[in-house]
Amino acid sequence: MGLYPAKWKMTHLYKQSLLIICAALWLLPAQAQSKAPRFCVLALAENGGHHIAYSKAARIWLNQLAADSSFAIDYIQNTDSLDAHYLEKYQLFIQLDYPPYAWKPRAVQAFEKYINTGQGGWIGFHHATLLGEFDGYPMWQWFHGFMGGIRFVNYIPGFADGTVKVEDAQHPVMKGLPANFTIEKEEWYTYDKSPRPNVHVIASVDESSYVPASDKKMGDHPVIWTNPHYKARNIYIFMGHSPALFNNTAYTTIFRNAIFWAAGRM
Template identity: 65%
Template sequence: MKNLILLVSLLFLNCFLQVDCLAQKTKKSRFKALVLYENGGHHLAFTKAAKPWLNKLATDSSFTIDYIENTKTINEKLLKQYQVFIQLDYPPYTWSEESMQAFQNYINSGKGGWVGLHHATLLGEFDGYPMWKWFSDFMGGIRFVNYIPDFASGKVHVEDKLHPVMKGIPADFLVQKEEWYTYDKSPRENVQVLASVDESTYEPDSKIKMGDHPVVWTNDHFASKNVYIFMGHAPELFENEVYTTLLRNSIFWAAAKR
């Protein structure tokens, strides 16, 4: 009798596991995200904090996420698989001609959304590479000028409270440690500014300022939904609930079709 009960129990467990596995296999992913990240240099710590956070977000929110650490594999065939491209602290240079053209077509044609962080606006001539003019236009026609190398905290002010990216974000929030890039001009006239940093709140104070200083924006002149978030250097940002809410909102908004 005991053997019969054990057999039935094992059969039931096996059936349950098969059904559960089948359910997992057939569960449809909401969307696919491609993350381009830096695997070295002084942004490595941020990458190491970002990846587990992104993986948990993907699991909890039922989307698929893949990672690449350079642009060698970026082409039309690769990009058409993804509904959102996340440029995680990766600069707009060292790209091949094919990868640049594929990315431009992806954005110009609205084939997927884009979320860029921090290093994505390192625009200029670096390491022998010319400035990517199209990417500069994508970012509002700016060129990198300077940054605060010894870091400063700063208060970020939300300018467009009604934009979906700003859902659940307070009117002002503090970023404890950032480099605060400056550009040759404010991108404001060419983009929709969602938030800016109040340079008078820098602690410690710095002479490296630009006046009107947007730090979160979107460019409606391109077919793809896109969001640039300047903050993205310190791994401690993933302990900041406001920052993670902003990043989560941006990913979901950019991944959705217009």
């Protein structure tokens, strides 16, 4: 018989085991949090307006993708704090729902440098081609060139379904996409001209496929493109106003591919 009763030894061993298990469980989150993200993303979206439902759905989807794919994402709702120093942290800038006007002067300078020098990648949705004179602001001439020299003219306020045709199936952002896919309830902006001569078109919408039919057409109608004249990896994706888009597998595939391509991870 030992120095301590057997019952005491069992209790002591049980307590020690519990302490080891608790210590291990306590350390696991700390170890997970200390792991550096693969890359950092900044997303800009207005905190209001009739597209707020899209931005809220996008945030849920993006947060889940970030958690699953080990990247970090931050959100801002205006450009007040945006400057060159602020952007140093980020390998990707997503203009989720924000037009190219009303930016603070420091933000304009920082963003132009970010794209011109290839400091990081850029994905723009929907409002990024709201180019013209709006709310008393002049058109941002640099952004006008960045988007292929187009000016906003009109849109379909009652919405229409449309068939998007992939033109460059070899582009990484189109990986896993069918040759054609449907986008429902979209506004389909029209411009004063097609951006095609100044950009590389990846996909366009077939205006004859609109349901209901609309007379708001421009003939050649690109809806996804990249501008190879800028050092940063960049892609504009027109579709981005309805939260229902996140139930569309084609759309979420494009969005996911665009993130990893523009961030230089594919």
